[in-house]
Amino acid sequence: MGGDDSGVASDNFDWNTEDELEIENYQSSCLTVPNGDAVTGSGDASSSAVLANSKVLDHFVGMGFSREMVSKVIQEYGEENEAKLLEELLTYTALESSPPPQTLIVTDPSSSGNAGSSWDDFSDTDIFSDEDMEKNISDSENDDTLRTLVKMGYKQEEALIAIERLGPNSSLDELVDFIGVAQIAKAEDALLPPEEKLQYNGYAKSNKRRFYECEVLGRKKPRGCEKKIINDDDEEALHLPNPMIGFGVPTESNFITLRRLPEDAIGPPYFYYENVALAPKGVWQTISRFLYDVEPEFVDSKFFCAAARKRGYIHNLPIQNRFPLLPLPPRTIHEAFPLTRKWWPSWDPRTKLNCLQTCIGSAKLTERIRKAVENYEGDPPDHAQKYVLDQCRKWNLVWVGRNKVAPLEPDEVETLLGFPRNHTRGGGISRTDRYKSLGNSFQIDTVAYHLSVLKEMYPNGINLLSLFSGIGGAEVALHRLGIPLKNVVSVEKSEVNRNIVRSWWEQTNQKGHLYDMEDVRELDADRLEQLMNTFGGFDLIVGGSPCNNLAGSNRVSRDGLEGKESSLFFDYFRILDLVKNMMSKCR
DNA sequence: TCGATTATGATTAACAGG
DNA sequence: CCTGTTAATCATAATCGA
Incomplete structure (x- = not known):
């Protein structure tokens, strides 16, 4: 039973309580950056004539700022520094829109002053607080998001980055989540002992209760499904499975996994997102939270081929009746x-080989x-063996001759x-680029198994x-599965x-x-x-950012x-969400 | 300028042994 | 539970030569 060391809040810091409280407050007003209505820039194109073809201009117009205002700012600051431009745009927008009546009750994070009202029983119920509030109640649409975030105590810079990343x-x-995670990423542990850090992390996590539900029929039960719901700390909800077989692999699945997707995640369209499993702490929590709280499926491709490849996949595909590509590759x-x-x-x-990467071992190595190894009659001594094995593992070297190792060929x-x-x-690709492109790619058998x-x-x-x-x-992968490709829109930066x-x-x-x-950033709603x-909706959206x-x-x-590059994940989310909304409208 | 070559640790999680 | 150890890891940047 729960209990453990969670103490009865006696003299605990009430991080949780306070944070939850704030979140609920924030949440009760769904603010949006002034967009849309500002687009009517009185059609005066005189000043923007010079910049008619500017990508940067289109970018910001696409975000909802008026063409007039954007060109003005670009003329003043140049189009190099997009962050600066955004800052100015937001400032201008804030100045233009009349300061809205402050309907929010923003509690200062550092004072626990007014925490006594109707929220104080949260510490008791916060594990069950799924009542998921009708969000967006007091829809005060004209509030300025930036201003609000700053008032909440966030630095303007942080808020700007968040707004830029997530879109207007x-x-x-979402913005608060983003900033919270960003802060944690940066925070040095100096001030926070581990437990509290976790709780703090949990704060950034979610108000909307994540609901992973999985059930295993047959042999093993993954430990603590129902326990998690009761005892729930959102923390360990994400752990890498060991062995890393996700919801099952063809070679060693002797049990069947069922899952129930969160409502928001259900398609159309189907989506399939991929990235490295061993990302820094908190990254997958964030990714999962954006992708409709779908639990990542962590799979190591060593169960499909002769090389390891530990990856996380977030998708809303069915997971029953999968089948592998044939012939099965050597393992x-x-x-x-x-x-x-x-x-x-x-x-x-x-x-097995380790992960195939973008660079290979040097000839010197x-x-x-x-x-x-060459100066010994029999086996080399332990220290030499250890050195060689370490390097071979690190650089994926194979034995191609007597005392001779080599990296793999492309x-x-x-x-x-x-x-x-x-x-x-x-076709014009260099050997170096070949390694790079391959190292950044999917393992076909693994992905095909999921898409089957x-x-x-x-x-x-x-x-x-x-x-x-x-x-x-x-x-x-789809082609090898024998799934016909009708229309494929492929976005890729490298020529x-x-x-x-x-x-x-x-x-x-x-x-x-x-x-x-x-460029994914040019793929906007229009x-x-x-x-x-032209061809009516997408059935599947795939991407490994x-x-x-x-x-x-x-x-x-x-x-x-x-x-710099990995933040393009948010464009995956942006585009997925756009398509999702468009397709649910059209139905 | 392009392509090839080379050197450059830190962050986690799993593990082992108290 | 704790602590030290082992192990893996879709890379970047500087340099050199053609």
């Missing part, structure tokens, strides 16, 4: 590369390894990942929106990658249409509507979801 139409509690190093067997030392126990990586041979070869449920649902094919397409992992997908599309005699696009009108700032290999800029 995001709800206030050990020896099966995948039989020629290595002859040279494989008995003291190298590896049977393989030379050092050769020198470390076509070997292609094979391991499930792509057709030479998929990334030729679509086959019987769409015998006539699907319309696919593929964001961050890369070298077309989603397209290849060589777009060429690869285009080339594959033509080589495989696709009957459908492939639409290219370069563009989507235009596309969807950039992992640069999440991946452990990044020593320089592992900045989390706010990172």
